[in-house]
Amino acid sequence: MATDTLVTPARTAKAGPPAWRRLFGSWDAVLILALLVVVLVASATIEGVGSPRFYRFVALEAIPIALIALPMTLVIITGEIDLSVASTVGLTCSVLGQLWYLGVTSLPLLILLSLLLGAVLGAVNGVFITVFGLPSLAVTIGTLALYRGLAYVVLGDRAIADYPPTWTQNAVAPIPGTVIPWFVLVLAALAVVFGVLLYATPIGRSLYAIGNNAEASNFAGISVLRTKFWLFVATGAMAALAGVFWTFRFASARADNATGLELAVVAAVLLGGVSIFGGRGGLVGVIAAVALLGILRNALQLADVPANALTIVTGTLLILSVVGPNLVRMARERLRRRRPATTLERKPS
């Protein structure tokens, strides 16, 4: 007869896993490690990677993606998605350009109107999703087309490019004494705001609750629909901010600005470990993923990898991002669960 003194050492180890294993068991750690490896390997093998100019370029490219990825992370955590963000960028650029063209010359006013427009576009998404109860995937595919179409209505195929040089230069100006664009500081400040919101406020707590179980959240007194509505408004406003940056960085407002950017954003959020089903993930991984994707893409470009191959790499990473965190989780479960110590005969059937 089995006695309870016959325990194997694995079972008597009551302490949690050691710190290194906890770290490597997390997707965030996998990403940060991958980031380091890519940086080291690419700097050693590809000419031009690792130079200050390289990072400056990566940063400028990553800023709009990161700006939108911040609210998108929150949206996807609640189990929704917003695919209209790139079109929101496009429409904001177009309206901003047209306003300038029509004689609005105050920069603060232009920025304010752009942000307001973005918020309204987000609110339109929010109304369809929360008031009419439509799925966000369908609604935002619709507004993806709609907002882009409106952008063409506003600007046609014109490009508005004659902004004061100080505006366009200031948009990409470095922090004095460095090569880092000062806008990275704006991004960092916003990342802190969103990080605190997600990790250390009652609202952040509700977001995870909603993403995992909207019904129980409702029973706990969380206004599920209202919360989601404001998330879409915030996403619209952040996309608009990205649009303002985009216009001045390229000194060009066109209706097709940022076409396809939503894929880069969603790819970064998912690669960052946020579950497409909601309820799981966080901002640390997402920020690491934005950096990883940006560095990888630019390094490969410098290595003269053709554009098609770049698309394949991004696509592969996207698939990996959906599978990866699950694999890590499964591996952890496997570690926790011990295999049966005695193999039993299967009953002949």
Next chain:
Amino acid sequence: MLPVLALEGVDKSFGAVAALRDARLELYAGEAHALVGENGAGKSTLVKILAGVHGPDTGSVLLDGQPVAFGSPADARAAGIAVIYQEPTLFPDLSVAENIFMGRQPLKGLRRIDAAAMRERTNELFARLGVRIDPDRPARGLSIADQQLVEIAKALSFDARVLVMDEPTAALSGVEVDRLFAVARSLRDNGAAILFISHRFDEVFSLCQRVTVMRDGRWIATDEIGNLTVDGVVRTMVGRDISALFPKMATEPGEVRLQVDGLTRHGYFDDVSFTVRGGEIVALAGLVGAGRSEVARAIFGVDRYDAGQVRVDGRPLRPGAPPAAIDAGLALVPEDRRQQGLVMELSIERNATLPRRWALSRLGLLFGGGERRSAAEWAKRLQVKAARNTDPVSTLSGGNQQKVVLAKWLSTAPRVLMIDEPTRGIDVGTKSEVHRLLSQLASEGVAVLMVSSELPEVLGMADRVLVMHEGRLVADIPRDQADEESVMFAATGQRGAAA
């Protein structure tokens, strides 16, 4: 005689938690066998090993004396073991009949599913149990008790040699329990073995011939029911004596706290009016499906209602707005803890503090461990058995999950506490602690509205018993006149009981 099904020296760990250590069990054909133990003692884990959901770490499962390894629940089912799990596992978008015949639907020509035959056999099963549920309706939206009845029908449909029931009665009232037991007895008399888990000892003693007691994952004792007393079993289970079960203190009822006037939701309940005073515990009794939970949900605002009004401390409450209800001092411990009471993937800590996330924040920020301290305090008060408070509630035993739901709402210090099956799945020791807490809250002036299917709980705790029958309030019985007879009389819709 060989036992049909037996466990020998089974160990099972989840990470650092040893759920079973040297668990044993012998089930014979033709016996009803009770398995009792405190919350987290390992009963459900043992059931899941019998059912092939988990494999044992060590030890063996014996079927007719032969060791077997069930690779999946399908293996166990093929071996003639039918299981009713503690938590219903229905597919919400399938119909009730489809759920019952999942994976073995009756077929007609061309391998098409014979929906008519399926419906008919479902109706036969429901008739045996005296259940009235439409076989064609989707499982989504069924009350927890109805879900439980569907699970029972599903298990019965297997004609199994071994029927395992993990707290099947926790959400059922006396009438349904009697019917279930009648069916179980006839199965037993036809040679089936029945394993029955419950925290209600009157049920154990009325159905079972033998009892196995578990504590901390270990087998403690197995004995004939004739050699046992309730007190003896409890002492073996808990390892100490348990004080009186229902210590409701007498209180002087204060002002009217909750006033419900003509509340109506078509198809659910009709013209329900009552009041609850501060210091009062009012029980809402009735059969499964009488509309009790629906009334509580409508008051709290998670469901809409068509007519009527709710007042809290004299002020009208905005309908359909749980945040407003919480602000007004209401709390609702819902019936379905897995869907409504808890976010299963989140930790004990997060769940226990969710309704107070704003109250615990300073300047809108949740720094400094306020949540952790509060959760730790309540987990201790309610004796939640968990490795860490940062573990997801999905890893807790059923009774311990219920304790987390209680902690979540009791900690809001409500002025009106509505509590739907407060002790569903909770063991004796904690049950008396919960009752003591409710009683204490009442004495502090809280108005308590308690929906309960457990008659001893209703009679022991309530100052007044409101009885519902088919969506209507049919009786309001003061404590000194409330007894089993008067409550059941009204609950089954017989005239003359209304006061």
